[in-house]
Amino acid sequence: MKRIIFTNPTAQKIYDDYFASVTSCISILSPTDQQELLMELNSHVYEATHCGVAGNEVDILVDALHKLGAPELVLQPAIAYKKVQQAGRSFNPKHILQALYLNVANGAGFFVIGIIYLLILAFGSLAIIKLISPTHTGLFVQNGHWFAFGYTSDLPDGLIELLGNWFIAVVIALMGIFYFLNTLLFRLLKKR
């Protein structure tokens, strides 16, 4: 790839930094795919900065890069897709694992949401269990060390339950916090 030369040193640094970031993002791809993507983006930047728009070189370049988008966001789908193709061609376990990782990353958010929902359900159950079996449910410490948070059938000597009925308030508060986090995460995923 032929590097674009800018007269303004700041513009040159911005350009070099952007392409260093692109190179880092696509390092997982085969050398041919890397070269293709770099040349394509470089061509776009060249055309955008040399199309006769009047103005400061830095401003024109920053505007062009802004419109192109951050490499880690814009290139993610392309990288994931190309990695799948590469994995399909080579059957190399390393490429297959990388392709799986890149594509599962999109679904990982929903996996986390599922886990948090399970936690909310567990905390809700603990509030009910505390009412049914108050002596076996709570925050337990033994000789000043944490022993258990939740239900335990084992009640060895020296075990102290710290929260009493406040345990129910604590698990309800935890349910609220995790519910809030889940809603936030869900909204973030929807926006993507």
Next chain:
Amino acid sequence: MNTEFVQNWFSQVKKGTLSYIILIILNEKEYYGYELVQEIKIHTTLEVAEGTLYPLLNRLKTEGIVDSKWVEQESGIPRKYYTLTDSGKATLTEMKKIWSALGTAIHKIEK
């Protein structure tokens, strides 16, 4: 009006129609990436993140819908020109039929 709902819907419509728009533009003549972005901006009001176009073009190429070639320039920075393949032209004809049928159906419902 539920602005968030409308924005999400519009975002989905954009995603769904961008490949159709690209095929229509490429049906006229060959274009290089930056030129294609400008053409989309001229003909539509879609605010497209320019970088997202290249992954889409790569996918269309893998599907055999478009073809590309690097053309050397005096500047030393080559341009990558995209053209519709025969399969791409047939795909566009089919997409036009679907789009037209969809438009007719919506018009009927709206009346």
